[in-house]
Amino acid sequence: MTTTTIRVPREVHERLTRYAAAHHTSLAGAIERALDAEERAAFWDEVRATMGTRQGIADVRGESESYAGSLKDGLDPDERWDDVL
Structure with a gap:
């Protein structure tokens, strides 16, 4: 794994150090968790922004309905597979 150095204000470094110690991780781990x-x-x-709109809800419903046909795949629901499973 290659690494690099970043400059951060001392206060940020101190916060990262405290967080990393409290969560038993490295400084890189603390940054990764924050990201x-x-x-x-x-x-x-x-x-939330998308689904909270009428259009967002309509889009999801439309997409769900487009897959509804896949439930009618022509397979016999009473067919037994005990000999294979």
């Missing part, structure tokens, strides 16, 4: 948390939060913010 992961921010990316998750941004994703869910986008989901």
Whole structure:
């Protein structure tokens, strides 16, 4: 794994050090956790912003309905597979 150096204000370094120690991780691990948390939060913010609209709900319903035909695949629901499984 290659690494690089970044400059951060001393206060940020101190915060990272405290966080890393409290969570038993490295400084890089602390940064990675912070980025992961921010990316998750941004994703869910986008989901809430999109799904909270009439258009967003309509889009999801339309997509779900487009897959509904796959449930009618012509297979016999009473067919037994005990000899194979």
